Amino acid sequence: MNDHKLIFVGSPGVGKTTAIRSVSDHPPVSTEVPSTDETRDTTVALDFGELTLADDDVLRLYGVPGQERFEFIWPLIADGAMGMVVLVDNSLPGALETLDGYLRSFDDFIGRVPAVVAVTRLRDGVGPALSDYVAHLARRNLDLPVVAMDPRERDDVLYLVNMIVAMIDVPVAA
């Protein structure tokens, strides 16, 4: 049995905690507290869930707090990750620039471990289309899968997780 660490990064409210909750075998460890900025609760340390795969391998799922002030904890949580999901909220203005920020913060992972861009709150005619994300990444010489995901839907999250697992198993050419 092997275990693999997968981390979820992205802005506050994008759906990291929800995505991990949707697929975790057990109720995840969560560290949500009332936010002083908004009515929603916000993660201040980490999310942690586990997902057992078909071959008894275990995926350890970690979510980071999205706000930049928690940047200190990002490398601590990301250490040893074998895959990364970058979530982007398509309903917020500046979604592509927000994505750039996270790509920069985690640039020593992206390119080294499999990463997928998961676009949440995708609606026709609002914000960039998936193809805009692909083109945007291509301009940065990044060839990452871009998928739409509703973090509340277990199947959506499983689809994405399976995609990354497949990428982990295939040795990445140096």
Place this chain on the structure above:
Amino acid sequence: MQAASARQAPLEMFFPDEASRVACAGAIRRMMESVPGSYAAALATIDGKPVIHVAPSDWRHARVAAIVGSLCALGETLGKEVNQRACRNVLIETESGLTVVQRLPSPAERLILLTTSNREANLGVLLTYSRTCAAAIARLAARPG
């Protein structure tokens, strides 16, 4: 209502008037004077923002507040995970000192007090005055929202 407070800095949100801010800083200073070896204290929100501090000039307050927010949540989460109730504080002991992180009592449970001292401090004394200080600040703080 919520939107108005969202644009407020945490200090103004919890201590809307100058008098309460001065009293809060006073409570922190009195605590530090009562604990030999105490060299810094800081108040942060539970979501990791700096509120007020009495600390050396090289402290990076934004980082300290964010770490305090994470640590307090992890302490409470670990306490529950090992079947304990009502986390009182998170205690860090190092070769060079002691640090206590605790949530303020009601109605200021959205604030966290950090107190830190060098090896000179006695743990019991530090804990006692930290708790007293936390209670005093809680009486001064306004409930946000």
